Amino acid sequence: DIATIVPAGDTRDSDAIASNVSGFNQLIQANLLESVPEAADDRLVRRDLYGLVTRLAVLPVAHSVAQNPEYLGTRQPFSLALSDDLDLYLKGAITKRRWIDAGAPGRLGLSETGQYVLSDAGTAEFPILRALWEVPEDNRPGLIIRLGETWFSLDELSGASVIMTYLTGPIQTGEQAGTPFRAMVLSAPESKRVISDRQIAWITRLEEDGRISRGWNTTLLTNADSTYPELAGAAAAILGSFFTMLITAFFAIPIGILAAIYLEEFAPKNRLTDMIEVNINNLAAVPSIVFGLLGAVVFLNAFGMPRSVPFVGGLVLGLLVLPTVIIASRAALKSVPQSIRTAALGLGASKTQSIFHHVLPLAAPGIMTGSIIGMARALGETAPLLLIGMVAFVADVPSGPGDESTVLPVLIFKWSTGAERAWEPMTAAAIVILLIFLVLMNLAAVFLRRQFERRW
Numbered sequence: 008d009i010a011t012i013v014p015a016g017d018t019r020d021s022d023a024i025a026s027n028v029s030g031f032n033q034l035i036q037a038n039l040l041e042s043v044p045e046a047a048d049d050r051l052v053r054r055d056l057y058g059l060v061t062r063l064a065v066l067p068v069a070h071s072v073a074q075n076p077e078y079l080g081t082r083q084p085f086s087l088a089l090s091d092d093l094d095l096y097l098k099g100a101i102t103k104r105r106w107i108d109a110g111a112p113g114r115l116g117l118s119e120t121g122q123y124v125l126s127d128a129g130t131a132e133f134p135i136l137r138a139l140w141e142v143p144e145d146n147r148p149g150l151i152i153r154l155g156e157t158w159f160s161l162d163e164l165s166g167a168s169v170i171m172t173y174l175t176g177p178i179q180t181g182e183q184a185g186t187p188f189r190a191m192v193l194s195a196p197e198s199k200r201v202i203s204d205r206q207i208a209w210i211t212r213l214e215e216d217g218r219i220s221r222g223w224n225t226t227l228l229t230n231a232d233s234t235y236p237e238l239a240g241a242a243a244a245i246l247g248s249f250f251t252m253l254i255t256a257f258f259a260i261p262i263g264i265l266a267a268i269y270l271e272e273f274a275p276k277n278r279l280t281d282m283i284e285v286n287i288n289n290l291a292a293v294p295s296i297v298f299g300l301l302g303a304v305v306f307l308n309a310f311g312m313p314r315s316v317p318f319v320g321g322l323v324l325g326l327l328v329l330p331t332v333i334i335a336s337r338a339a340l341k342s343v344p345q346s347i348r349t350a351a352l353g354l355g356a357s358k359t360q361s362i363f364h365h366v367l368p369l370a371a372p373g374i375m376t377g378s379i380i381g382m383a384r385a386l387g388e389t390a391p392l393l394l395i396g397m398v399a400f401v402a403d404v405p406s407g408p409g410d411e412s413t414v415l416p417v418l419i420f421k422w423s424t425g426a427e428r429a430w431e432p433m434t435a436a437a438i439v440i441l442l443i444f445l446v447l448m449n450l451a452a453v454f455l456r457r458q459f460e461r462r463w
Contacts, residue, residue: 335377
């Protein structure tokens with residue numbers, strides 16, 4: 008229905024089509040009702056059905072249609088993310104499930120209260136179901152009955168009869184001899200889980216029909232943050248970390264190396280330089296949150312810089328890394344033999360030329376190693392960035408260091424405090440991404456040292 012998804016009938020307005028979430032939700036809901044027509048007459052049942060997919064899950068469909076207007080008026084297949092609770096259920100996180108053969112059914116009838124009654128064709132009175140039903144109520148599992156293609160929830164066992172509530176599927180009362188009769192045993196009853204028996208029945212039907220598939224969560228690397236776990240991604244945090252590290256490197260590494268060269272090669276040995284060296288060593292051991300306080304006071308309050316941007320975050324982390332870079336660079340310069348300096352001076356080079364043309368290239372592996380390790384420490388820092396506002400919710404991927412952004416450690420902190428259980432695997436995935444970056448940076452440091460190291 009073009010009129011539903013094209014506002015004002017203008018098929019050329021791609022922005023309006025891409026933002027028409029309500030129109031695309033109507034199409035998705037109509038498609039779900041085609042699969043579950045019995046939900047059309049009950050508002051509460053429809054709400055459960057529409058809850059299979061969250062409201063913003065249609066955004067990829069809307070963007071695809073906006074980019075391909077030839078889809079309008081045609082029927083196209085699309086994949087949508089299930090709601091986070093149903094995704095966890097299919098992974099076995101909400102309740103465990105198993106199937107049992109429940110016995111031989113007899114006749115299905117309808118009681119005066121609107122419940123369905125299934126009688127036992129034999130005389131054993133459904134012994135397997137009764138064994139599960141007669142456990143204490145606090146430990147009683149959830150039981151969903153499947154009679155052919157029809158689904159019921161078990162309400163009560165009375166003698167040789169099963170009293171049930173209809174869930175979904177074609178319904179036909181009368182003799183049921185020979186009809187497959189199975190029960191799905193759920194470790195948690197409906198009152199103790201966030202998804203209903205109906206939703207479980209619908210999901211199982213869709214799964215058997217091949218309409219539910221599993222795959223890699225690529226949106227984790229392509230989407231920005233979202234209030235829905237199934238739609239959230241770490242792309243904004245990954246780019247935010249990249250821009251923050253870029254500013255940190257441009258600020259801390261050149262200043263740190265030049266400061267190390269001055270202190271090690273040119274500075275006179277007096278009380279002032281001794282005090283500077285002591286302060287640098289002390290700054291390397293200062294807790295990172297102190298640098299966050301310094302950044303909030305200086306960059307935000309004194310200079311009026313914007314909050315929650317990689318540029319400010321990079322400056323704060325640059326102050327944090329600077330002592331590490333200076334100490335590592337001084338150690339690398341000190342490891343170069345004095346004979347190199349003496350030989351360069353003896354051949355007519357000035358002191359500056361001997362340092363920058365001979366000593367510095369030989370000390371470069373140690374300097375690069377120390378700088379990369381310092382950057383790796385900065386990549387994993389959270390406390391300083393929290394104090395400058397980089398904990399804000401960011402729904403758009405930043406395009407530069409001046410755009411509002413967050414970073415991976417802060418995103419991990421934010422997701423780990425989410426109330427929904429679906430944030431737990433998302434947090435674990437973000438931690439894996441951060442660890443990959445840290446391992447790569449440390450491997451780069453090891454490689455550079457092995458590749459360029461000179462033994463004297």
